[in-house]
Amino acid sequence: MTSLAHPKHLSISDFTYELPDHRIAKFPLAERDASKLLLYRDGAISEDIYKNIANHIPEGALLVFNQTKVVNARLLFKKPTGGQIEVFCLAPYQYPDIQTAMLQKGKVQWECLVGGAAKWKPGMALQLTNENPAFTLEARIVIRDANSFILGLEWDNDSLTFAEVLHYAGKVPLPPYLHRDALLSDETRYQTIYARDEGSVAAPTAGLHFTDGVMQSLKEKNIDTAFVTLHVGAGTFMPVKSATMDGHDMHEEWIDVGIETIERLITQKEQKIVAVGTTSMRTLESLYWIGNNILNGQVPQQGQVAVGQWLPYEEQPTATTSDAFLALKKYLDENGLKRLVTRTQILIAPGYTFRVVSGMVTNFHQPQSTLLLLVAAMIGDQWRNAYQYAMEHDFRFLSYGDGGLYWCVRW
Secondary structure, three states, rough: OOOOOOOOOOOOOOOOOOOOHHHHHOOOOOHHHHHHHEEEEEEEEEEEEEHHHHHOOOOOOEEEEOEEEOOOOEEEEOOOOOOOEEEEEEOOOOOHHHHHHOOEEOOOEEEEEEEOOOHHOOOOOEEEEEEOOEEEEOOOOOOOOOOOOEEEEEEOOOOOOOHHHHHOOOOOOOOOOOHOOOOOOOOOOOOOOOOEEEEOOOOOHHHOOOOOHHHHHHHOOOOOOEEEEEEHHHHOOOOOOOEEEEOOOOOOOEEEEHHHHHHHHHHHOOEEEEEEHHHHHHHHHHHHHHHHHHOOOOOOOOOOOOEEHHHHOOOOOOOOOHHHHHHHHHHHOOEEEEEEEEEEEOOOOOOOOOOOOEEEEEEEEOOOOEEEEEEEEEEEEEEHHHHHHHHHHOOOOHHHHHOEEEEEOOO
């Protein structure tokens, strides 16, 4: 089945709603699974709390979680004159994957955003001193362009990896719309309980509501779980500034999926697959298109974007979902690989035909965002009713807010 329409022509003004600042959750609830859960299926809307989510998912379903781990990506450097410049670490520059870059010792090159960049003179080195463990981190500009910087970062304690440097010297990269500094508690609460692979600069927030108790309740109902990794980039907060989607460049993000997860997807067959979060959704749907490409003689290239933003709307899907996953497994086996590591730029918007996922757990997203487009792709114009219900029933919005369980219109 081909897509209904090309989302290039979508007007972003059709995907907006009024979000007062007081409806944005500035802090998490005391208990993760006490957050409210909107339930949407076939136009019907009701509510519960996350603690009871297993009651609303059928036995035999598979929930897929994003196990990325947020890094302390905000670094506050001092100029030789004493002023402060903030550096926000986005992504590694010219490394085969994020894991390799995070394990570098002594120095790295990183793509960054720089606050107060006009005050950073050419040739000037910035420094950040950490006391325990003791090291000095130095930053220099390697490449300067209109949107970001490539910085050379060096530290004088060769026993530390860059992941450890960020852990000790950086600050939690809370979303800008929270308008507050990070607290010590955010280091725990802005991570999922199953976070493992370091590399994200934003949390996969749908997973923040899951607790050990919730995971046990899923197991008791014979609802299986699997894990993928998509390292969330700062582009997830980037509003669509063009009038139509044709003028929007979707951000690229690294995905990392083990062969055991692909094998689990193969055996799932016709049972429902539920993505926990938009990042898990984008990863799962990207896997289909990568498998489809492999069957058409296009193998993923290391470090390159395997799924472009418009690929699902301009390439013919010739593979079944099962055949696409089998092709992925065969590709990994033949190349002696245990993990698929690549990048995706997939844009899921109204007009997209879902190949893998039948349900999604997700928070409430910003107006005129690509994340809201993804929700609209799942449930059509009913997203307005769902968001209106949430607004009228005191749901909390955005990263630390409540969420919903949505079932795709095709189910």
